[in-house]
Amino acid sequence: MVNARYLVSRAIGSLVTFFVVLVLNFVLPRLLPESPAQILASNARLPQVVAAQLTIKFGLDQPVYVQFEKYLLGVFSWPPNLGVSYSFYPSSVLSIILQRLPWTLFLVGSAVFVSWILGTLLGIAASMRSRSLFDNSSLVGAIVIYTFPAFWIGLFLLWFFGIEFRIFPVFGAFSTSSTGVLSFLSSAGLHAVLPILALVLANFSGYFLLMRNNMINVMREDFVILERAKGVSDFRIVLNHIARNAMLPVFSLLSMNLGLVVSGAIGIEIVFSYPGVGYLIYQAVTSHDYPLIQGTFLVISVAVILMNFVADVLYGYIDPRAKP
Amino acid sequence: MIKSSDITNAFSNKKLLSGTVITATFVLIAIFGPFVVSNPVQPALDLAYLPPSLRFPLGTDNWGRSVLAELVWGSRISLTVGVVSATAATLIGTLVGLVAGYFGGIVGEVMMRLTDIMLIIPPLALMILLAVYLGPSETTVIFIIAITAWPFIARTVRSEVLTRKNRTYVHAAKVTGVGTREILFSYILPDILPVVLANAVLTVTAAIVAEATLDFIGVGVTSIVSWGEILYWAQQSAFYYNAWWWILSPGLAIGALGTGFMMIGLGVEEITGHR
Numbered sequence: 106m107v108n109a110r111y112l113v114s115r116a117i118g119s120l121v122t123f124f125v126v127l128v129l130n131f132v133l134p135r136l137l138p139e140s141p142a143q144i145l146a147s148n149a150r151l152p153q154v155v156a157a158q159l160t161i162k163f164g165l166d167q168p169v170y171v172q173f174e175k176y177l178l179g180v181f182s183w184p185p186n187l188g189v190s191y192s193f194y195p196s197s198v199l200s201i202i203l204q205r206l207p208w209t210l211f212l213v214g215s216a217v218f219v220s221w222i223l224g225t226l227l228g229i230a231a232s233m234r235s236r237s238l239f240d241n242s243s244l245v246g247a248i249v250i251y252t253f254p255a256f257w258i259g260l261f262l263l264w265f266f267g268i269e270f271r272i273f274p275v276f277g278a279f280s281t282s283s284t285g286v287l288s289f290l291s292s293a294g295l296h297a298v299l300p301i302l303a304l305v306l307a308n309f310s311g312y313f314l315l316m317r318n319n320m321i322n323v324m325r326e327d328f329v330i331l332e333r334a335k336g337v338s339d340f341r342i343v344l345n346h347i348a349r350n351a352m353l354p355v356f357s358l359l360s361m362n363l364g365l366v367v368s369g370a371i372g373i374e375i376v377f378s379y380p381g382v383g384y385l386i387y388q389a390v391t392s393h394d395y396p397l398i399q400g401t402f403l404v405i406s407v408a409v410i411l412m413n414f415v416a417d418v419l420y421g422y423i424d425p426r427a428k429p
Numbered sequence: 430m431i432k433s434s435d436i437t438n439a440f441s442n443k444k445l446l447s448g449t450v451i452t453a454t455f456v457l458i459a460i461f462g463p464f465v466v467s468n469p470v471q472p473a474l475d476l477a478y479l480p481p482s483l484r485f486p487l488g489t490d491n492w493g494r495s496v497l498a499e500l501v502w503g504s505r506i507s508l509t510v511g512v513v514s515a516t517a518a519t520l521i522g523t524l525v526g527l528v529a530g531y532f533g534g535i536v537g538e539v540m541m542r543l544t545d546i547m548l549i550i551p552p553l554a555l556m557i558l559l560a561v562y563l564g565p566s567e568t569t570v571i572f573i574i575a576i577t578a579w580p581f582i583a584r585t586v587r588s589e590v591l592t593r594k595n596r597t598y599v600h601a602a603k604v605t606g607v608g609t610r611e612i613l614f615s616y617i618l619p620d621i622l623p624v625v626l627a628n629a630v631l632t633v634t635a636a637i638v639a640e641a642t643l644d645f646i647g648v649g650v651t652s653i654v655s656w657g658e659i660l661y662w663a664q665q666s667a668f669y670y671n672a673w674w675w676i677l678s679p680g681l682a683i684g685a686l687g688t689g690f691m692m693i694g695l696g697v698e699e700i701t702g703h704r
Binding site for chain 1: 645
């Protein structure tokens with residue numbers, strides 16, 4: 106059973122992180138030499154009258170503490186009010202992000218799952234033949250691939266499989282000409298192959314290296330020697346005893362690395378023009394759409410905080426030693 | 430503690446040796462390369478998109494500039510930003526880790542909570558946000574990378590301090606009246622220095638990748654030639670002309686330099702018996 110104190114402390118941790126993100130999001134734009142009101146007014150795509158109206162509507166002419174109160178009230182109202190996008194005017198920031206969020210969750214979710222499975226299995230395989238040619242070459246391969254930027258792995262795959270050999274589509278998340286549910290799904294699946302492959306290549310090595318090291322360490326423990334002495338088969342020892350124990354730190358890496366995976370997804374979404382929140386933040390940056398940049402940062406962070414909390418809770422179930 | 434036997438081991442450690450050779454090669458290229466190849470600022474459009482040849486070993490870009498020359502000049506930015514930001518992150522992370530680990534209590538708790546918070550926020554998203562509002566410059570990029578990288582080091586240093594603060598040599602020092610600051614910096618710090626060093630070097634790899642990513646997205650320094658900046662421009666048109674050399678070489682350079690630093694870090698960990 107999961108310790109209630111553990112749950113409460115994790116929940117409080119997540120809430121504090123959320124609050125820090127909220128404050129950062131409010132303070133940073135106000136570090137600019139120009140005030141948000143001036144930026145709003147200087148945006149050419151926004152009619153002057155509308156800019157003036159928005160300045161008053163968002164209270165940008167009022168003192169900072171009043172603005173902060175309004176900002177908090179906006180975020181905590183239902184549906185949350187994250188402001189209006191400049192470049193997609195008059196769409197609200199929230200509605201744009203909500204359209205994009207499922208794509209990123211799909212991409213990141215599949216990539217995390219596949220790299221976790223792949224890294225773990227490879228780690229078990231390598232540890233069973235420790236110091237063999239297979240072990241050494243996968244070790245060097247994992248280290249080398251770990252040092253390439255995720256976005257560059259994406260660029261390389263795009264060039265190789267998308268342009269040189271034209272096997273997979275390289276632009277967007279689905280073909281606009283697809284009609285019907287089935288053709289949409291197959292098109293979306295095909296479009297996701299290269300981005301997911303790139304993310305997996307960029308992420309699996311962490312799991313592989315950790316799993317391999319843990320396996321080798323657990324193999325030396327007394328209880329494994331005892332099982333061997335009892336005559337339990339090697340295969341069963343590896344699966345039921347060693348891998349089970351070696352898996353725990355890998356699982357906590359899974360939760361700790363979510364932020365890094367999402368970061369990697371930003372670069373890869375840009376490369377493949379994949380319509381997730383990562384590509385959105387890029388579009389927002391290139392069009393100086395400040396409300397959209399902030400909103401996207403907020404939503405990405407909240408998604409990671411939530412996923413992190415869920416992973417922590419699951420970890421509490423798996424490892425009874427988890428303490429606050 | 431770094432022992433003299435560690436230093437003899439260092440020469441026989443394959444990882445450390447190959448890492449040092451790779452990194453030293455790039456350092457030499459960054460220092461002396463620009464004296465050999467001229468700064469590729471001048472566009473020569475008639476030479477655009479040329480594949481690798483004797484005259485241009487790594488081909489040319491859309492402006493007809495030698496990609497090799499750009500790589501050589503860009504290595505200065507990648508190395509400087511990587512090393513300086515990793516050093517800053519290591520200093521902050523080590524200090525926070527030392528204090529949080531040694532003192533515990535409310536101070537330690539607050540510091541570790543802050544570290545945990547920084548670990549959860551997706552680093553690239555935070556870096557983009559900071560870059561947008563602080564404005565692009567080399568200093569900003571260094572600051573941004575340091576700010577997002579220190580928590581990883583603080584966490585490791587803290588756990589190392591926790592295993593040491595109740596050891597006999599620390600107690601002995603306390604009993605004989607050694608001050609807290611001296612215990613931290615003259616007793617515990619030298620003991621965990623190998624871990625700090627290994628992590629610092631591994632952070633350089635992450636910092637080089639982060640710098641390239643920021644430039645690639647277009648929120649880094651786009652006025653000076655850097656490896657990420659080459660890829661930023663390459664992505665816009667290289668694929669239309671099938672100019673694979675323009676995409677391939679900067680990535681390989683980032684990977685090679687990153688591997689060099691990473692090998693050094695893993696080598697140090699191996700020699701000093703951590704991990």
